[in-house]
Amino acid sequence: MKCAPSETDFIVVGAGVAGLRAAIELAAAGRVVVLAKKEVTDSNTQWAQGGIAAALSDEDEIGLHYQDTLNAGDGLCNPEAVKVLVEEGPARIEELIEWGTQFDRNGTKLAFGREGAHSRNRILHAHGDSTGREIARALYAKVQTLTNISVCEFEFTTDLQINDGRVCGIQLLNQQGGLQLIDASAVLLASGGLGQLYSSTTNPSVATGDGVAMAFRAGAEISDMEFIQFHPTALYLQKAPRFLLSEALRGEGAYLRNDAMLRFMPKHHPMAELAPRDVVARAIVHELEVSRASEPVVYLDLTHLDGEHIKKRFPRIYSTCLQYNIDITTELIPIRPAAHYAMGGIRTDLQAHSSLPGLYAAGEAAATGVHGANRLASNSLLEGLVFGAEAGHVMRGELRTLQTRSKTASTNATNNVASDAEANIRDIQSSMWQGAGIVRTGAGLKQTLHKLAHMQDKLEHPKNRRAWEARNLHTSGMLVAKSALAREESRGAHYRTDFPAHDDKKFLKHSVIKCDDIAFI
Numbered sequence: 413m414k415c416a417p418s419e420t421d422f423i424v425v426g427a428g429v430a431g432l433r434a435a436i437e438l439a440a441a442g443r444v445v446v447l448a449k450k451e452v453t454d455s456n457t458q459w460a461q462g463g464i465a466a467a468l469s470d471e472d473e474i475g476l477h478y479q480d481t482l483n484a485g486d487g488l489c490n491p492e493a494v495k496v497l498v499e500e501g502p503a504r505i506e507e508l509i510e511w512g513t514q515f516d517r518n519g520t521k522l523a524f525g526r527e528g529a530h531s532r533n534r535i536l537h538a539h540g541d542s543t544g545r546e547i548a549r550a551l552y553a554k555v556q557t558l559t560n561i562s563v564c565e566f567e568f569t570t571d572l573q574i575n576d577g578r579v580c581g582i583q584l585l586n587q588q589g590g591l592q593l594i595d596a597s598a599v600l601l602a603s604g605g606l607g608q609l610y611s612s613t614t615n616p617s618v619a620t621g622d623g624v625a626m627a628f629r630a631g632a633e634i635s636d637m638e639f640i641q642f643h644p645t646a647l648y649l650q651k652a653p654r655f656l657l658s659e660a661l662r663g664e665g666a667y668l669r670n671d672a673m674l675r676f677m678p679k680h681h682p683m684a685e686l687a688p689r690d691v692v693a694r695a696i697v698h699e700l701e702v703s704r705a706s707e708p709v710v711y712l713d714l715t716h717l718d719g720e721h722i723k724k725r726f727p728r729i730y731s732t733c734l735q736y737n738i739d740i741t742t743e744l745i746p747i748r749p750a751a752h753y754a755m756g757g758i759r760t761d762l763q764a765h766s767s768l769p770g771l772y773a774a775g776e777a778a779a780t781g782v783h784g785a786n787r788l789a790s791n792s793l794l795e796g797l798v799f800g801a802e803a804g805h806v807m808r809g810e811l812r813t814l815q816t817r818s819k820t821a822s823t824n825a826t827n828n829v830a831s832d833a834e835a836n837i838r839d840i841q842s843s844m845w846q847g848a849g850i851v852r853t854g855a856g857l858k859q860t861l862h863k864l865a866h867m868q869d870k871l872e873h874p875k876n877r878r879a880w881e882a883r884n885l886h887t888s889g890m891l892v893a894k895s896a897l898a899r900e901e902s903r904g905a906h907y908r909t910d911f912p913a914h915d916d917k918k919f920l921k922h923s924v925i926k927c928d929d930i931a932f933i
């Protein structure tokens with residue numbers, strides 16, 4: 413295992429699609445250190461199943477992808493950012509193919525799947541339902557050919573270092589449990605999402621909102637945190653992780669059934685099972701509430717579809733469910749919604765600049781405004797790719813002479829996992845699920861904020877990685893709940909029963925939090 417050096421030109425925190433793509437761009441301009449807090453294969457990118465969207469088929473147009481993205485975003489997308497995404501996406505994907513990414517094909521032609529709220533078949537996929545893993549494999553293979561890039565695993569970034577108002581490096585908890593500083597000309601936070609904020613999530617354990625929390629502590633602007641996408645269909649079985657059952661299954665014709673075996677989506681939305689994710693997630697919550705079962709679930713039903721095709725198209729989902737004794741071609745799959753994707757994050761412009769000089773952000777940790785109030789399915793791998801490349805390009809152009817400083821990180825930490833950190837994390841997760849989840853109220857949000865405020869003191873001064881994660885989850889949770897309380901309307905993925913309608917006059921704006929202030933701009 414490689415260890416992080418004490419100085420470099422560029423630090424990239426994160427080895428998912430955004431971080432790896434940025435690093436490739438940066439390698440031509442200087443030394444790049446890519447940090448991953450666990451193995452390189454631990455990221456949301458690795459779990460992405462359904463695919464990556466781009467207007468590349470003969471029947472598609474960039475303008476249609478643009479319009480579908482704006483429609484899903486419910487009035488809050490930044491149209492300029494969406495334009496960059498859909499216009500640059502196809503070229504970034506062609507590049508991925510050149511670097512060896514094996515997307516699925518029909519004969520020699522790329523195969524395009526369909527997902528909810530897309531007006532065309534435009535989702536590229538790989539090995540059926542392992543798209544993220546294949547993209548990450550190809551990006552990592554490319555990274556390994558570039559000698560300027562060092563990828564350091566099990567190095568946990570704890571905080572940003574600031575000098576004269578400029579981000580000039582990071583502090584990390586290294587593999588030996590010691591705190592260490594790295595100086596750099598610029599830092600990119602590509603640290604991914606925060607699904608672990610909730611007791612039920614599709615996200616792997618690394619998704620603890622570290623980037624957002626450390627940027628907030630350093631004084632950066634954080635935006636749109638109230639918009640958390642809950643995926644409607646995660647496997648729901650005792651003792652099984654909340655494994656994602658991709659939207660592409662519904663794209664292939666799967667039905668949702670309640671415990672009376674009735675299809676319920678047609679009564680909630682004209683697009684039935686292919687309605688936007690927030691609509692499907694809330695419809696499921698409604699069905700769970702009206703069910704008389706002691707442990708209610710709803711079901712995903714593929715039994716009317718061609719079993720051989722399903723096995724071939726979704727091999728990972730098929731084999732994972734089989735491990736839990738469910739043959740998805742002949743049996744119904746019990747499901748519930750789970751936290752899935754953060755639309756908000758570190759506020760950036762179109763060149764990945766945060767509000768702090770020297771700090772850049774890309775991928776799920778960033779809020780470019782591309783997803784507005786709700787992300788269109790399969791747009792996030794594309795966002796990581798397009799804005800990761802853009803971040804690398806811009807950072808290269810803005811390279812400054814490195815200011816080496818005297819090192820001050822001295823306190824020794826330890827990598828031992830503390831059980832009180834685990835208990836604190838569970839408390840945060842259940843408060844967030846109960847009060848700041850799929851269906852929200854002002855009273856519930858206030859209660860969650862109150863509970864989180866009471867936990868604050870015991871989370872200060874973390875001594876190990878898990879305790880840092882608990883503190884970061886706590887900070888991210890406060891940001892989500894505060895923004896959700898301030899947005900007194902319902903829009904996209906943010907739904908409040910006390911304010912069930914849009915309020916365009918007051919809230920056709922982005923929430924921005926900096927230190928203790930929240931504003932809508």
Ligand SMILES: Cc1cc2nc3c(=O)[nH]c(=O)nc-3n(C[C@H](O)[C@H](O)[C@H](O)COP(=O)(O)OP(=O)(O)OC[C@H]3O[C@@H](n4cnc5c(N)ncnc54)[C@H](O)[C@@H]3O)c2cc1C
Pocket residue numbers: 425426427428429430431447448449450451452454455456457458459460461462463464465543544567568569570602603604605614615616618622623656752753774775776777789790791792793794796
């Ligand atoms: C189950 C699942 C299915 C999905 N399916 C799709 C899909 O089909 N299509 C789609 O477009 N999107 C999908 N998504 C969303 C998409 O995968 C993510 O939004 C995207 O991959 C995020 O990429 P990223 O590079 O920003 O972050 P990630 O891929 O999450 O990478 C984050 C990196 O940051 C590192 N890191 C985090 N904190 C620290 C720290 N403190 N110190 C050091 N390193 C740190 C991690 O170790 C990791 O390497 C899915 C997500 C999940 C969970």
